[in-house]
Amino acid sequence: MEKILTKQSFPQWVKKLKSYNVYAPVKNDKDNHWNYETIDMNDPNVLDSNYLNTVLSPKKIIFPQREVFLEFGSQNEEGYDIKATLPDEELSVFFGVRPCDARAVALMDKVFSGDFEDVYYWKRRKSTTLVGLACNTPPSQNCFCLSVEGSPFSKEGLDILLVDLGDRYFVDSLTEKGDQLINVAKEIFKEPGEKDKSAVKKAQLDSEKEINRQIKDIKEIPLKLKEMFDSSFWDEESLSCIRCGICTYLCPTCHCFDISDEVIATSPLKGKRVRTWDNCQFPDFTMHSSGHNPRPDKASRLRQRTLHKFQYFVEKYNHFMCTGCSRCVSKCPVGIDIIDVLNKVNHYE
Amino acid sequence: MKKTGVFICHCGINIAGTVDVKKVAETLSKYPGVAHSEEYIYMCSDPGQNHIIEAIKEKNLDNVVVSCCSPSLHETTFRNACKLAGINPFLCEIANIREQCSWVHKDMEKATEKAIKITRSTVERVRRNEPLEPISVPVTRRALVIGGGIAGIQSALDLANSGFEVILVERSPSIGGHMIQLSETFPTLDCSQCILTPKMVEVSKHPKIKLMTYSEVQEVSGYVGNFKVKILKKPTFVDPDKCTLCDECTKVCPVVAPNEFDVGLTGRRAIYIPFPQAIPASYTLDIKNCPGLLPIACGKCADACEPGAIDYDMKPEMVEEEVGTIITATGYDLYDKEIMAEYGFGKYADVLDGLQFERLLSASGPTGGKVLRPSDHKEPKEVVFIQCSGSRDPELHCAYCSKICCMYTAKHAMLYKHNVHDGQAYVFYIDIRSGGKDYEEFVQRAVEEDGVLYLRGKVSKVFEENGKIKVWGVDTLTGKHVEIDADMVVLAMAMRPSKGMDELAKKLKIAMDKDGFLSEAHPKLRPVESVTAGMFLAGAAQAPKDIPEAVAQASGAAAKAVTILSQERLFHSPAVAAVSVNLCTGCGMCVDVCPYEALTLKDGKAEVNEVLCEGCGTCAATCLRAAIQTRNLTPLQVHEMIKASVGG
Amino acid sequence: MAEEFEPKIVAFLCKWCSSAGSDLAGVSRMKYPPNVVPITVMCSGSVSPLYILSAFKEGADGVLVSGCHPGDCHYIKGNYYARRRIALVKKLLEYIGLEPQRFQMSWVSAAEGKKYTQIIEDFVNQLKPLGSQTKLRRNV
């Protein structure tokens, strides 16, 4: 359903959401960074539409960096006492999710469903409602969503898309979850008029004009990459890579993880099995206990990251594993720029 | 998982009195990996040890923890027991629950809890111990003695007489050191040369002693039991075998140089024999003073030499020797003249140092034993002896006491009186230190029988005035200012380590104390050993000493050396550092910190010399890469011990 | 009434001086609180900062490093390196806000049983008011 909500009444809506944990981008003045944090319901301007990309996407809550799978301990000499720990089903709602980050969640959904449903992921995911905020102006100078099937007004993965129309929001509910959220405070929503709809269209066109970074002929890329597996291209491109984990940890679509047992005490045995993010840029990601490492150098790791996002994932899911949020581009300590890399790939002979 | 056996000792009530040993045993029996846990009244007793041995055999345990008294007491006992039971002794560790637990606590419950933690953490350690074998090295059963003074001679003889080959290195042309210069020795006044020369001859004749005079140690490498030494043999230009001691060469030599043996009171030729009884009995041509080796330049001595013993083409030669131990006995020199200018030393001919005076008193000396003034060969009627010239003077000179001066000054004064019956001897002193057998009596004799006048106080000024040497001082006992018109002044100069010893010490890697004497490993318990294994100290090189002390220490050092030389192989604790080459980046920080130079960099990687390593582990803590660890006390072991000590 | 807080202390004692010193305390039947579990290492120079950090992480309320007096090190100079390293660790831990009392270093010779006893007593008394150390304690 489509609605209109004035900015004044927006806080009332939020106030009504008592049964939810409400997250929104909050600016930390100390390091002037935006982060998703639970917000103060009484703050009138909870949602600042000009906010820049958050350091981490909602991934940090839907797919937390640390997830306890189970707790174990020795019960007696013979047996062990093992207790699964599922995340509690608290309802949560994210306001102001950027369309790129929402699309990223949609991509993760694909990964965590399929043949095997990741119960830990879905417990959180199902209880999460994503309220997007269309980008009237790109939140980063390196945004390139248009190149990867996205748009500043994309709805994919969202339950509601808000469009900032100055004094009011155009509210587009896309799912049941979205409708539920609106129904919590029906009365404050109005029906949209034609001028609202056209205003939305205009805003979208204006915004898309402002996105000035792009990957050319992206359709060609997957095949091109396939041919380039053994190319020395990767050695060249990775020269400046310092094998840190910023690009992947900040990426809203990267979802690799490691599972380890954290032993707290040996006698009596006590510990937890946890899932933590892992990272294909770390040398120990593929390290075998034999000492063999199939991806021994930076080149093979940069290649892995690029191919995973722009070849393997496409082959499997028919999507790029990238939504153009540009965090990796802006935050890379040495300015490795996936846009530039892929444009080079296109011209690589 | 490895099977650990835990054995808790009651030690009568010493432990059981405060620690509930049953509870400890019981708790530990439930501890992961513990296959056997028992307590017993006296574990160290034979039945106790048998418990351990049987348990090991029955339950075939892999390793053992004994919770009892301090490891310093029974570690060996229990490790041997384990050995008997057929497991490597290094797989047995002691948990100290007596000295560090039962004896220092009252509250039984808490003491028990602590005993459990201590035992637990020892279990965590022992189960990660690796079986080790003592490191064994073959011993080169020869010794090197550096310095041919009385100390060096004594050590060399003792070692040789114990049946070991000895290389005795002396840098001057003859052995004998300072002792050979002395006239008579306190307190018995027997003639120094008479008692020393037989020993010198014995050295020269001894089949096991290789004497290398006019030689200097250039380089030392290796480690205890296996040192490699490079010795430079300086050319004497005289072949001792050919030389007949006819002395024709000196007659024709045109050059006169100060005679070291007479401390410069007389001269010698450029070609010379240090003194008649010199060993080896041969001449030396000292090129510093020789006009030139080319016959054109001079060549008189060669012409004069009937047997043609003189060979100008003799070249310095580098000799390499392998030895198992090294004794350093480089002796002393007297404090530099120049520095003692305040007492007119070096300024006035009749101000002498102790050694010069010894030469005046010596029958073999320049005056044939008569005390005569160097300046005018007159008999001095008033002689002032000044003790502590340079000693016990932290502000200007040496802080330490040179120890022997009180005695030899008394001797000097006494002998002077015997020489010049109508003369008067004055002695300025701070204190008289005459500890030693018959020493005090000797000093008293000087005062009472020979009327030596002792003045307690320091000399303020020494200057020449109409043919006399005026000595101003204060007698602090009377508080009076004293003025003496002396004919001769004798300074009891401070003893210093012999010149060049610092370089030698560096070559040997022996530490020196603040005064430049060699440091012993422990001031009380290891007085003749250096900190470097296999290196020993003898004589005044370590600190001022008189002859009996030097001889005693020399024999002590020899005996210590024998403890090494008498072995076929040396055994060394295997709990040493080990390098994980893959982790090492070759930064060399471990090399910097190792106190034993056991670590070196080889092709950019650290390498441990297991014989030199004492296993202190400082390298391991310094290494940023965790590339070094000490065997059986690895970071992993400590980490697990920490967990077991605080956890729970 | 609630039981008084009993701090847990890990003491890294060098084998030759401090461990011997604590043995002497035992031999002389001196008494001190049982809060300290000694871990004997060869030399204070072998105590890596990691040992100290992980002791705190594993739940120690206080950590003591004790070695031979300067000049007395059985390994000649290990304790001098320890002195430097530990000084830095101490400064760092205080800087990040760990109570200074929680980490201490001492020189205890084989003859100083009394001193060891005193050090442990004082240490325990200083730690009691601080309560348990939670700042660096493992919270996984």
Place this chain on the structure above:
Amino acid sequence: MVNLEDLKMEAKRILDEGRVKYIIGYQRGTNGVMSVPAFIKKPEDVEKLIWDPTCIYNLTRFLVDEKRRKARQKEPDQRPVGIIAKGCDTRAIVVLLQEEFIKREDVFVFGISCENTGVLDEKKIAEKVQGKKVKKVEFGENKNFIITTENGSIDVSAKEVLAERCLECKANYPVIGDISFGEKVASGLTQPFLSLEKMESLSGEERWRFWEQQFNKCIRCYACRSVCPMCYCEECVVDTINFAVTADTSAEEKAQKIKWVEKSPVTSENFIYHLVRAMHLAGRCIDCGECERVCPVEIPLRFLNKKLEKEAKELFDYDVGFDPEKPSLVSCFKDEDPEDFIR
């Protein structure tokens, strides 16, 4: 003032003469105004080289890569690597020499003097231009920067936008260099540790709250470690398995691997990681500030590492990165080292 053309000319000459394998320098990036590392192999490519206030990186980090690469090669090219290094960067090279990680003949240093300014702080610039897109930043004639945005240039005093570390610079002129560019000017630095004062004035509890909040942010991307030229250990305390493992590594050796730090990004684990790193940098950190710059969650790591740099200076009178011959801070001692903290 450093003349870029001279730099290019010399770089070209050295490459022409084949005296270096390649030159590590700075070039324009594609993702914004900041420079990015350049690896110049062909003489003609020297045209890519730039020198302006955006040349923030400590390129010394790439000498570590080079050493590893060389170790892997069968017949490695033995020629040195050229590197463009500011004063601070050369201090890092000195430490690597001191630790014998590289040999002097392995590196050809193009030293660059920062003269009276230094390099910029991205955030400070961003604040200056109020979100406008920065196109260019250049050195001005007198201790000023010229910032060009889409709407024209502004001229700011360097002091206002300098990287924090530059305000406490200890070497504005290269400590070592085979060729050096720019004037040698007195640094006039009076309070090298000024920035620490505020932190040190806080109470212990306040400091704890500060660091707890900071380290709780850590996502363990290890960018701080990865960017650090001193963090060249084969294996880091936080790594989960032995890198040093080879075919002949025994199971026992593998079992020796200690889990000092869990992977979970929680307070205790994050603290151990950062504290161990700080300890390992004591007497080695030359305050290039890279760890702080790259941190995506903005943990002020300089405050941590600088503290020990200060202690090293005050307790042991130890200056980092000036003398390749002297032993490292913790592998030496003085008899008179302070021990007032020891009982």
